[in-house]
Amino acid sequence: MNVIEVKGLKKSYGQVHAVRGVDLSIPAGEIFALLGPNGAGKTTTVEILEGFRSRDAGEVSVLGFDPKVQGHGGRQWRDRIGIVLQSAADAGDLTVIETVDHFSGYYSKPRKPDEVLAAVGLEEKSGALIRNLSGGQRRRLDVALGIIGSPELLFLDEPTTGFDPEARRAFWALIQQLRGDGTSILLTTHYLDEAEALADRVAVINDGLIIEVSTPAELGGRATSQAVVSWRDGNQIKTEATDNPTSVVTRLNAHFGGEIPELTVTRPSLEDIYLTMIGGVHE
Numbered sequence: 001m002n003v004i005e006v007k008g009l010k011k012s013y014g015q016v017h018a019v020r021g022v023d024l025s026i027p028a029g030e031i032f033a034l035l036g037p038n039g040a041g042k043t044t045t046v047e048i049l050e051g052f053r054s055r056d057a058g059e060v061s062v063l064g065f066d067p068k069v070q071g072h073g074g075r076q077w078r079d080r081i082g083i084v085l086q087s088a089a090d091a092g093d094l095t096v097i098e099t100v101d102h103f104s105g106y107y108s109k110p111r112k113p114d115e116v117l118a119a120v121g122l123e124e125k126s127g128a129l130i131r132n133l134s135g136g137q138r139r140r141l142d143v144a145l146g147i148i149g150s151p152e153l154l155f156l157d158e159p160t161t162g163f164d165p166e167a168r169r170a171f172w173a174l175i176q177q178l179r180g181d182g183t184s185i186l187l188t189t190h191y192l193d194e195a196e197a198l199a200d201r202v203a204v205i206n207d208g209l210i211i212e213v214s215t216p217a218e219l220g221g222r223a224t225s226q227a228v229v230s231w232r233d234g235n236q237i238k239t240e241a242t243d244n245p246t247s248v249v250t251r252l253n254a255h256f257g258g259e260i261p262e263l264t265v266t267r268p269s270l271e272d273i274y275l276t277m278i279g280g281v282h283e
């Protein structure tokens with residue numbers, strides 16, 4: 001079963017054609033990442049799927065319902081969905097635990113507020129007022145509110161913006177755990193390492209159109225792209241680009257008669273590939 005099915009989605013704001021014909025199929029249990037530069041149409045697409053924006057054309061099914069049709073899925077549909085928006089609502093005068101408690105009341109199968117705060121690393125801030133949280137702590141609270149309802153499908157729009165590196169790693173572990181529990185996840189992110197660590201598949205969207213859908217390992221021909229072998233020869237670092245790094249290493253091994261000094265074999269990172277893809281069509 002596909003949790004998300006989109007065909008020919010279009011949306012314009014006046015003269016701005018934000019989404020120009022997007023197709024997506026996301027099976028249950030997958031972590032799917034939407035990648036693209038600022039203004040590519042990611043948030044517009046995601047918010048149409050969440051039922052927060054109208055569309056001009058196309059077919060959309062989210063957990064079997066069309067989010068556009070008022071009352072079609074209704075409360076039962078919302079109950080199965082978790083959302084972390086790009087900019088969260090303000091609730092400055094409540095404490096962290098009050099807010100999480102309050103949100104848990106909206107769902108039929110909420111997680112325990114204490115456990116969710118622990119999962120996002122906010123247990124020590126439980127009694128703090130939201131307006132006194134740092135930016136990254138505030139974002140962690142957004143994530144807590146997204147998962148409090150034990151959603152089947154979780155939307156994460158740039159969830160780790162403002163996280164320190166340790167918090168990001170902890171967040172990745174949390175997302176992997178949610179996937180392990182069967183949660184399907186649609187993620188938008190500008191962090192390519194995050195997409196690589198989490199996503200089963202990624203779509204690159206630019207100027208309202210999807211350029212490619214693939215696994216992070218295979219995007220843009222990455223898996224078959226040339227490797228670069230580098231090593232030290234005397235006081236020089238030498239490099240060689242090759243389709244057959246094993247044969248280069250075998251040759252060097254024979255040449256050095258064993259350990260090859262400072263040997264590295266690298267392939268383009270997801271970010272290298274992504275920037276090449278975007279660079280071809282973006283200024």
Ligand code: ATP
Nearest residue numbers: 013016017018036037038039040041042043044045
């Ligand atoms: P970012 O990475 O910066 O979040 P994005 O890929 O999420 O970007 P969108 O927010 O979907 O991009 O915006 C796509 C285009 O639509 C942009 O050109 C943006 O300026 C425009 N746009 C988005 N929302 C509106 C709106 N409410 N009114 C008018 N134009 C809008």
